[in-house]
Amino acid sequence: MSPIWPQELSVSADRLLEACRTRRATLAVAESCTGGLIAAALTSIAGSSAVLERGFVTYSNAAKTEMLGVPAPLIEAHGAVSAEVAEAMAEGALAHSRAGLAASVTGIAGPNGGVPGKPVGTVFIAVAKKDAPTLWQEHHFAGDRAAIRAASALAVLALLLERAEETR
Numbered sequence: 001m002s003p004i005w006p007q008e009l010s011v012s013a014d015r016l017l018e019a020c021r022t023r024r025a026t027l028a029v030a031e032s033c034t035g036g037l038i039a040a041a042l043t044s045i046a047g048s049s050a051v052l053e054r055g056f057v058t059y060s061n062a063a064k065t066e067m068l069g070v071p072a073p074l075i076e077a078h079g080a081v082s083a084e085v086a087e088a089m090a091e092g093a094l095a096h097s098r099a100g101l102a103a104s105v106t107g108i109a110g111p112n113g114g115v116p117g118k119p120v121g122t123v124f125i126a127v128a129k130k131d132a133p134t135l136w137q138e139h140h141f142a143g144d145r146a147a148i149r150a151a152s153a154l155a156v157l158a159l160l161l162e163r164a165e166e167t168r
Contacts, residue, residue: 005041006150012157013041013048019164020051020101027160028099030056030068030089032080033107033123037153053099058089068092079118081106083136086124090136094128101163103127103156107139109148123152127163135159 020027029038029052039055042048056067061080064070070088078084089104107123114120119140126136137159141151 005037005153009037009041009150009153009157010044012154012161013038014045016157016161016164017042017045017048017051019161021047023164025051025101025164026053026099027051027164028054028056028093028097028102029156030058030093030102030104032057032059032064032089032105033109034105034149034153034156035059037149038103038105038156041153041157054097056093056096064089064092068096081108081118081122081124083124083126083138086126086136087128087134090126090128090134094130101127101129101160103160105152105156107148107152109145109152111145121148123148123155125152125156125159127156127159129163129166132163132166135163 036057042052058064061075065072069092086104090102093102105125108120110120121141123139128134141148
């Protein structure tokens with residue numbers, strides 16, 4: 001049975017896992033708009049348990065606050081889809097796990113939910129690393145819901161790979 005995501009996602013997940021194995025790095029992921037797609041792509045590969053320490057699906061604002069410690073006033077001030085919340089999610093995943101690297105993703109996958117200044121396809125990702133600054137990126141993806149979710153997952157895996165390769 002083939003996975004329900006693009007082959008490119010499996011290739012990226014495999015590349016990330018190999019880089020982490022080589023460096024003995026462990027990962028945690030905090031997902032909102034991807035709803036577990038990143039963790040699913042990673043865990044579809046045999047041996048991923050040596051790298052993926054845990055995943056959080058924090059689709060609601062309450063889940064972001066309760067599971068990751070994202071302050072509710074931060075969400076109220078900037079919106080759940082923001083750089084500030086993506087950073088807090090990644091840092092929360094790092095703090096609530098035993099991983100050395102943690103990534104987050106929050107966005108508007110559509111087809112509804114866009115607002116002025118944050119149209120459908122707006123996605124923020126972040127990667128937190130122990131003893132290093134948290135990096136974040138803003139993306140604007142096009143396509144349907146599945147395409148936006150897949151592109152978001154690919155962006156997270158790419159940023160995680162970049163940070164993992166910094167680990168010596």
